[in-house]
Amino acid sequence: MIECVHLDAGYGGRAVLQDVTLGFEPGAVTVLLGPNGCGKTTLLKTVLGLLEPVAGRVLSDGDDLRSLTPAEAARRAAYMPQNRPVPRIEARRMVLHGRFPYLTFPRQYRREDYAAADAALAAAGAAELAGRMMDTLSGGQRQKVYLAMALAQQAPTILMDEPTTWLDPKHQLEVMATARRLAAEGRAVGLVSHELSLALRTADRVALLAGGRLTALGTPEQVWQSGALERAFGVKIGRSLAENGWHYYYL
Template identity: 45%
Template sequence: MFAYPGGRPVLDGVDLEVAPGRVTALLGPNGAGKSTLFRVLAGLLAPSAGRVTLGGRALGVIPARERARQLALVLDPPALSFAWTAFELVLMGRAPHLSGGRFESADDRAHALRSLEAVDAAHLADRVYPTLSAGERQRVLIARALCQDTPVVLMDEPTSHLDPAHALRLAGLLRELAGQGRAVACVLHDLALAARTADEVVLLSGQRVFAAGPPRAVLTSDNLRAVYGVTARWVDGDPAALVVDGLAPAGPARQ
């Protein structure tokens, strides 16, 4: 459970595992608690009741540097005013792995460049971060998380500023990370992208888990009508294709 001081719970009764080798998508309408759940999972907010563990240890007791070697975060692109280049920002992902005053090696720098290439941003390497568009910033921050090279990767709305081509490229990248045995979780609004990308879907409504499981079991027409007030259908012949047709006819209030 999580509640802000003096307020009602904004998350309650949530129990989930972000498993290695799988992509978990956190879905739900505005105000359902997705980003709050993400921040609790990431250790940015402490649960009011219950606990979050990483590798069997309580997340809150793991030292920051050690945690950063295990867990990479992608948040909404900040409006930084520092004159760092995209490459320098991505290279910061290697910081948790440096110790004893060691500076970045040639291997670290090569890792940073490969990370930029993975998100189609190598051509942005020498650009100063504040001059980038929102979508370019988002790709650079995803590259920094890749450069961090952690077994767990958490992303909050990583496609929010991406054009369709880069969103699809990111979907493939998430599958690739899971294929490497990493545990991947992301907050998404794009139901079709979640259906095509995720192994596990956690659908939130009213600050609780409404349904959880494989995409086809969770993203049913009844569930999407109840939670989002939309009509949707799976495409015959394509096990991963979900189409949202439009708003559902007026009926009982959404849960």
């Protein structure tokens, strides 16, 4: 499990977030919510080792993250960032980059790497894009390929920053269904989202960031009932119960 303990996170020694203690639990989808600029991406980058903690610790299966090599850390947690450069390579080749933690000298892809890439493309709903060049894909299609790249890493934890960006509603639901499936398989899933209704329907746990702090942590029901969401976003958030028994949240 990836967890941060009394973590201060930020840039250049200046903390954007202070005293955050949070774990991404196996078998659960943890959604990070909060207003723009509250530090959601900063937190993800810090727990992945892409940023140094200002204070506190990040633990990966009980080991201090700083004690791990990049390959060791990548075998434990995969990352789908919000923005990536768009190279002129085939989508399948892009997804194969997710296999880098498993490559040994002379860094040649093996049969199992290609199989993992193809399985990841299928799981992300992007199998038909395998032979397409990345710079010819739409924004939504590229998001699917980037998700496949993270899945190809086959890490027990997967962290996604705005994975539904550029996607139409149908494909947003598919991405969130993938997150639920990964959690059902026992993986720890963490994601950042601005799609409040969809995020709250998907989450097992909500971690709400506001004012440089973790202000609420619990089930969607608990966080909604606390009023913390409305205070953080400054809007009224309602809830309705559908015939299928699901709660739907709306502005």
